[in-house]
Amino acid sequence: MLLKTSLRSFFAHKGRMALSLIAIVLSVAFVSGTLVFSNTATSTFNKLFAATASDVAVSPAVPKGGAGAADNGGKTLTVPAATLARLAGQPGVKTANGDVSVQSATLVNPKTNKAVGPTGGAPTIVGAWVPQPHSPMTITSGSAPSGPKQMMIDADTAKHANLHLGDPIRIIGDQGTFDFTISGIATFTSTNPGAALAFTDVPTAQHDLLGSTDSYTSIDLYGDGSKTDDQLKAEVSAVVGSGYDVKTAAEQQADNQKSVGSFLNFMKYVMLGFAGISLLVGGFLIINTFSMLVAQRTREIGLLRALGGSRRQVNRSVLIEALLLGVIGSTLGMLAGLGIAQLLIQLMKLAGMNLSGSLDFTASVPIASYLVGIVITVLAAWIPARRAGKVSPMAALRDHGTPSEGAGNRVRMVLGVLVTAGGAALLAAGAAARQLGAGGSDLGLGLLLTLIGFVVLGPLLAGLVIRVLGAALPALFGPAGRLAQRNALRNPRRTGATAAALMIGLALVTGASVVTSSMVSSTSSEIDKSVGADYIITVNHGGLTAPMVAAAQGTSGLAHITEQRELPATFTLPGGKSLDEYVSAVSPTFTQDFSLPVSSGSADGLAAGGLSVDATFAKDNNLAVGDKIGIDYGKGHTQSLPIALVTSTGNQIFDGHFFATIGTVTQAVPADQQPTDVAVFGKAAPGADVEKTLTALQNSLNAYPQISVEDQAGYKKIVQKSVDTLLYLVYGLLALAIMVAVLGVVNTLALSVVERTREIGLLRAIGLSRRQLRRMIRLESVVIAVFGAILGTGLGLAWGITAQRVLRNSGLDVLTVPVGTIVVVLLLSAVVGLLAALLPAFRAGRMNVLAAIASG
Numbered sequence: 020m021l022l023k024t025s026l027r028s029f030f031a032h033k034g035r036m037a038l039s040l041i042a043i044v045l046s047v048a049f050v051s052g053t054l055v056f057s058n059t060a061t062s063t064f065n066k067l068f069a070a071t072a073s074d075v076a077v078s079p080a081v082p083k084g085g086a087g088a089a090d091n092g093g094k095t096l097t098v099p100a101a102t103l104a105r106l107a108g109q110p111g112v113k114t115a116n117g118d119v120s121v122q123s124a125t126l127v128n129p130k131t132n133k134a135v136g137p138t139g140g141a142p143t144i145v146g147a148w149v150p151q152p153h154s155p156m157t158i159t160s161g162s163a164p165s166g167p168k169q170m171m172i173d174a175d176t177a178k179h180a181n182l183h184l185g186d187p188i189r190i191i192g193d194q195g196t197f198d199f200t201i202s203g204i205a206t207f208t209s210t211n212p213g214a215a216l217a218f219t220d221v222p223t224a225q226h227d228l229l230g231s232t233d234s235y236t237s238i239d240l241y242g243d244g245s246k247t248d249d250q251l252k253a254e255v256s257a258v259v260g261s262g263y264d265v266k267t268a269a270e271q272q273a274d275n276q277k278s279v280g281s282f283l284n285f286m287k288y289v290m291l292g293f294a295g296i297s298l299l300v301g302g303f304l305i306i307n308t309f310s311m312l313v314a315q316r317t318r319e320i321g322l323l324r325a326l327g328g329s330r331r332q333v334n335r336s337v338l339i340e341a342l343l344l345g346v347i348g349s350t351l352g353m354l355a356g357l358g359i360a361q362l363l364i365q366l367m368k369l370a371g372m373n374l375s376g377s378l379d380f381t382a383s384v385p386i387a388s389y390l391v392g393i394v395i396t397v398l399a400a401w402i403p404a405r406r407a408g409k410v411s412p413m414a415a416l417r418d419h420g421t422p423s424e425g426a427g428n429r430v431r432m433v434l435g436v437l438v439t440a441g442g443a444a445l446l447a448a449g450a451a452a453r454q455l456g457a458g459g460s461d462l463g464l465g466l467l468l469t470l471i472g473f474v475v476l477g478p479l480l481a482g483l484v485i486r487v488l489g490a491a492l493p494a495l496f497g498p499a500g501r502l503a504q505r506n507a508l509r510n511p512r513r514t515g516a517t518a519a520a521l522m523i524g525l526a527l528v529t530g531a532s533v534v535t536s537s538m539v540s541s542t543s544s545e546i547d548k549s550v551g552a553d554y555i556i557t558v559n560h561g562g563l564t565a566p567m568v569a570a571a572q573g574t575s576g577l578a579h580i581t582e583q584r585e586l587p588a589t590f591t592l593p594g595g596k597s598l599d600e601y602v603s604a605v606s607p608t609f610t611q612d613f614s615l616p617v618s619s620g621s622a623d624g625l626a627a628g629g630l631s632v633d634a635t636f637a638k639d640n641n642l643a644v645g646d647k648i649g650i651d652y653g654k655g656h657t658q659s660l661p662i663a664l665v666t667s668t669g670n671q672i673f674d675g676h677f678f679a680t681i682g683t684v685t686q687a688v689p690a691d692q693q694p695t696d697v698a699v700f701g702k703a704a705p706g707a708d709v710e711k712t713l714t715a716l717q718n719s720l721n722a723y724p725q726i727s728v729e730d731q732a733g734y735k736k737i738v739q740k741s742v743d744t745l746l747y748l749v750y751g752l753l754a755l756a757i758m759v760a761v762l763g764v765v766n767t768l769a770l771s772v773v774e775r776t777r778e779i780g781l782l783r784a785i786g787l788s789r790r791q792l793r794r795m796i797r798l799e800s801v802v803i804a805v806f807g808a809i810l811g812t813g814l815g816l817a818w819g820i821t822a823q824r825v826l827r828n829s830g831l832d833v834l835t836v837p838v839g840t841i842v843v844v845l846l847l848s849a850v851v852g853l854l855a856a857l858l859p860a861f862r863a864g865r866m867n868v869l870a871a872i873a874s875g
Contacts, residue, residue, distance in 0.1 A: 036344055038766035039308040039396075042301035042759045043348025044355055047392040049294035049755055051356025051384055056363040057287040058379035061280065063210045068275040070155045070209060072268040073116075073239035075251050077106065080264050094694055095121055095193065097234035098263070105258060106238060111251050113243035117235035119224035120146035123561035123695075124192035125725040126172075126217055128180055134559070134724045135172075135180040135188070136215025142560065145190060145228060148218035152241055154208075156216075160184060161203030167223045170199035174206040176215040190217070191723060193564055193695060194230045210374055213367075293752040296523065298391060300756045302399040303520040304763035305344075307513055309337060309403035311770040313410075320410040330408035337407045341400030342393065349392030353385055432479055439472025446817060450824035458825035466818055473522065473814055477515025482508060484806050492798055499791040502782075503798035506771070507806075517767045518807030520760035521851075524753050525811030525844055526818065532840045533819025534826075535746045540835040542671065542738045546731055549672050552581065552612035553709055554701035554716055555734045559725045562695025567723055571699055574719045576712035578704040581606040582696045586684060590677075591649035592640055602630075602650060603676045604684040604693070612700050615678075616667035620644040628686075629663020631678040637665045650687070658687035671830035760807070761855050768800055768859035779863055780871025793860035797853055804852030808845050816841075 079096035100117065107115035124145040126135040136143040148163050148171055156173065161184045164171045170188055182188065182201060190197045199219070218224075225232040242251050248267035256265045266274070313320070320333055328336075357378060364374050445465030452458030473480075485507050492500030507514055556563065556571060562584070571580055585601045592598070610622045618634045625631060630648060637643065644662050651657045660683065666673045684693070703712045709730070717728045729737065772779065779792065787795075816836065823834045 036308060036312075038762050038769070039301075039305050040344060040348050040351075042304045042762050043345065043392050043396060044352040045755060045759060046294060046297040046301045046395075047349050047352025047388050048355035048359050049297060050291060050391050051353045051388045052359025052363065053287055053290040053294060053356075054384045054387055055356055055360035055378050055380055057283055058381050058384070059360065059364065060283050060367075060374055061276075062379045063374045064279050064283075065272070065276060067155055067209050068272045069268075070153050071151075072271040072275075073151070074242045074248050074268055075240040075255055076237055076264075076266050076271055077102070077240070077255060077259060078237040078264050078266075080262050094692060095123065095229060095236060097229055097231075097236055098238055100233040100235065102259060103235065103238050106240060106255060109240075109251075109254060109258060111242050111246035111254070112240050114152065114241040116149045116151070116239045116241075117221065118147060118149055118237045118239055119221065119228055120144055120236050121192065121228050124190050124228060125559075125561065125723075126176075126215060127189040127191060127724055128182065129187045129189050129198065132721070132724055135182070136176055137213060141213030141215075143215040143217075145192070145217045145219075145224075146236075147221040147224035149221065149239075151239070156205040156207055158203050159206040161201070164199075164202050164219045164223070166220065167226075168199055169202035169219065169223075171203035171205055171218045172201060173211065173216040174204050175211050176217075177201075177204050188217070190227060191725065192228055193562070194227055195564075195566065196722070197227045290752065293755065296527070296753070297756040297759050298395050300520045300523055300759045300763070302395055303516045304759065304766055305341070305396055305399035306402060307516050307763065307767050308770065309341065309400045310406065310513065310516075311767075311774060313337065313403045313407040314774065317410055320407055321412055324410060325412035333410065334404045334408035337404035338397060338400060341397045341404070344400075345393035345396030346389070348396065349389045352392060353388035356384070356388065431475060435472050435476035435479065437472075438468050439476060442466070442468030442470075442472050443817075446821045450821045452825065453828070455825065455829060462818075462821050462825050465821065469814060469817065470523070470526070473810055474515075474519045477519050477522075477810070478511035479515075480810065481511040481514045481518065481806060484809060485514070485802055488805055488809075489798075489802050492802075496794060496798060497791075498787065499795040500798055502795045503802060506775075506795070506799045507802045513767060513771075514803055514806070517763050517803055518810060520763040521757070521804060521807030521848065522811040522814065524757040524760050525808050525848070526815040527753055527756075528750065528844060529812050529815025529841060530818035530822065531746060531749045531815075532837045533816065533835070534822050534831075535742050536835040536837040536840075537819075537823045537831055537833060539735075539739050539742050540833040541831045543735050544833045545670055545672055545830065546735060549614050549616070549670060550612070550700075550731060551614060551702070552700035553703045553730060554713060555729050555731070556580075556699040556701065556716075556720070557727050558697075558723075559727070561725070562697060563699055563726070564695050567720065567726065568696060568699060570719045570722070571701065571716060574701075574712070574716045576704055576707040576715055578702045578707075579606075579608050579611075580702075581608045581612045581700040582681065583609070583698045583700070584681070584694050584696045586652055586688065586694060588653075589651040591651070592642070593646055593648075594641075596640065600677060602652075602684060603678045604681045605678055607680050607682070608702070609678070609680075609700075612702055613672070615664065615673060616670055618665040618667040620662065620664040622664055624661075624663025625678060625680055625683075627663065628660065628683045629679070630660040630683075631664040631666055631676070632662055633666045633674050633676070634668045635674070636677075637662070652684075652688050654692075656688045656692075658683075669828045669830060669832055674830065761851055764800055764804060764852065764855040765858060767803070768796060768856055769862070772796070772859050772863045776866065776871045779866055780868050780873075783866070783868045784872060789864040793864045796860040796863055797856040800856035800859075801849050801852035804848045804855065805845065808848030812841055812844060 077098060079098060081096070098117075103115055103117045106112060122142040122144055124143065126143055126145065127133070128135050158171070159174060161171070170190075172182065172188065177183065184201055184204065186201050188199050188201055190199070205216075205218070219227065222232055225234065229236070240251065240255065242248070246254075248269065252265050252267050256263075259265065323333060357380070360378055367374060442465045445461045445468060449458045449461030449465055452461060485504065489500070489504030489507065492504050494500070496503070558567075568580070568582060571577075583603055583605045585603055588600060588602050590598045590600050607626050610625060615622045615631070620629075620631075622631075632642060642648075642662060644665060646662050647659050648662065649657065649659050660679060664678075668674055681693075701716060703709050713728070713730050720726050720728055727737070783789075783792065820834060820836075823831050
């Protein structure tokens with residue numbers, strides 16, 4: 020009987036639950052789509068790694084201080100060709116291939132003088148075409164490269180750059196600039212990970228990329244089946260000795276999966292986090308829906324109680340309806356998630372990553388979808404269900420309406436004030452904390468408590484804020500304005516829950532805007548205070564080679580240039596402790612182009628053969644000026660340098676850097692074994708036109724399209740653009756939560772119109788026009804939306820300002836409140852209110868007056 024009653028009630032009010040259903044579908048779809056996309060990407064890459072792994076691979080051991088040459092324009096590590104000959108004759112080896120592959124070279128289209136391939140994220144890989152037993156690529160046009168002037172590229176790069184067989188193409192690498200003709204185009208048999216790939220024959224790759232024909236970057240071995248991979252690895256390791264990494268196919272796959280998996284997992288958890296925000300917002304919508312349905316069915320529930328229904332049965336009846344809503348919403352959301360996963364795959368394709376094959380729909384997807392959708396829905400309906408269980412049988416004799424809320428207001432106020440005060444105290448403690456860890460913990464907990472506190476206090480704040488917001492409505496809009504204000508105040512709990520949904524999304528938008536604006540301002544301030552150089556020269560990937568530096572030096576109007584390169588090294592501290600770090604080797608003019616924040620010591624000590632450390636490193640390791648640090652650069656290159664300067668922390672340009680002059684480093688590492696520059700800085704000569712010199716410098720480096728030449732203003736714009744990209748991504752991910760919140764406003768107004776059907780009929784009967792009625796509903800919606808925006812903006816400002824204070828010693832030392840963004844958010848909230856009211860206002864205006872009066 021209970022199930023039958025719940026089913027009848029559910030389908031009788033299905034129209035009133037439609038928007039709640041949509042909210043569940045959208046939120047679950049985001050969860051489902053994220054999981055399907057993540058599973059599909061992981062599965063695709065696993066297949067690629069399995070196809071490309073040799074039975075055993077031999078490569079040079081990476082220096083302890085860094086992750087390899089490609090990351091910092093470092094010297095490419097190689098394996099002698101003689102090693103290949105030795106391993107080819109090893110028992111159990113069927114095939115041994117020497118491979119050449121670098122990520123420090125740039126592909127250029129000579130016709131356009133533009134770089135070919137991705138500008139960020141995925142690499143450009145240039146190497147030798149070596150046929151493999153399980154090659155992930157097949158030649159689909161032309162032929163394999165042969166000779167010093169032929170090159171083959173992958174099909175995706177050819178398509179994006181509009182390159183064809185016979186077209187010229189250029190390589191700019193550590194060994195110089197080389198021109199080729201496209202002889203062939205190869206296509207991935209599984210997936211393109213987003214990289215641009217180009218191949219020459221082996222001798223050409225050795226000469227043009229490594230500068231020597233007697234070395235390789237790695238050796239791939241394939242067994243004859245007589246030995247396992249582990250056995251072959253052990254024997255090969257004994258042959259090559261120390262200084263090499265020898266890995267089986269399984270170890271190669273695990274390493275590749277780890278590098279790609281970290282990125283995919285980051286994406287997955289970020290997207291699931293924003294899906295969780297949407298689910299939280301959707302929870303308020305569901306609470307409002309069931310609260311209003313319970314209020315509208317007071318007489319019905321009272322009759323059920325009068326016929327013998329217990330409180331528990333009524334409670335269960337409402338929860339069963341919520342369960343049905345959750346099951347239907349989760350099912351539809353899970354299926355809609357397949358579409359979202361496909362959309363994400365297409366977006367990745369635009370970014371250059373083709374995830375081919377079918378969607379990977381594992382058991383985790385339905386489990387997560389139903390678990391999330393059903394649990395959130397049932398939990399959200401629990402409070403309205405308890406309220407329904409408290410309806411007495413005598414309620415059947417009364418008109419239905421909104422039950423009084425005064426009884427719990429005092430408890431709500433005390434609880435809300437205590438929680439909010441606790442959260443505010445934690446935010447204040449976080450802002451005052453000197454340590455990042457402690458401040459971050461206080462910020463996280465304070466953020467959670469203030470959010471809960473505002474949600475609890477929402478109904479009480481509604482009375483105060485809406486009276487102020489709506490004070491001008493009667494004067495501006497007459498009776499419609501007065502009625503709109505009173506309607507918004509009629510049920511503060513409902514208004515508070517509706518506004519809370521908007522509040523969460525807008526609080527996060529405001530907080531993120533404060534942090535990113537402060538990030539840009541802080542970086543700009545640091546550049547103004549610390550950078551004296553007029554020009555900043557950087558490269559997209561790889562390093563700035565000697566010909567590039569020479570071209571910059573030859574520009575007229577320059578007083579000097581300052582080079583900076585990074586050398587991986589192992590530090591041995593006075594107490595014997597070892598740490599893997601990077602030494603930033605710079606020109607002596609570095610101290611002229613940068614104002615180092617001196618904590619102790621002197622910047623002049625760098626020129627005398629000293630080393631700089633930052634204050635945090637010195638404090639953590641109990642170091643002071645004059646202490647000596649042993650530095651091992653690898654391959655027997657070592658030196659001991661005294662600490663000449665301790666730099667103050669809180670500056671992103673210098674924090675974490677260990678500066679020494681190039682001359683000092685060259686005493687241990689020969690110049691031809693040092694990596695290329697990661698950046699070069701220029702200073703205009705006295706009396707030179709700074710703008711004209713910038714143009715001349717750009718023209719000098721025009722042959723290298725991967726290089727960026729900017730003055731300080733241009734560099735600030737690049738920083739602003741990169742931060743804006745991050746902010747827009749956050750806005751995009753929060754758009755779903757805000758969309759669900761807008762559905763909440765529509766839902767509240769629509770159900771409110773149904774609840775007030777008789778009242779609307781009476782108002783129309785005594786002279787309220789349809790236009791005034793629609794205006795009343797629109798104004799009510801605007802007031803609720805602006806109320807939510809005000810709470811969200813206030814909360815977001817508190818979060819954003821606290822976050823800036825917590826990060827003030829990590830380079831975020833300038834607080835900037837984006838007033839323009841806040842004004843736009845408040846104005847858009849009013850627009851959102853207007854749009855949300857369109858459908859409910861239209862439906863209210865079409866009501867038959869007599870039928871409305873007779874309802875109920």
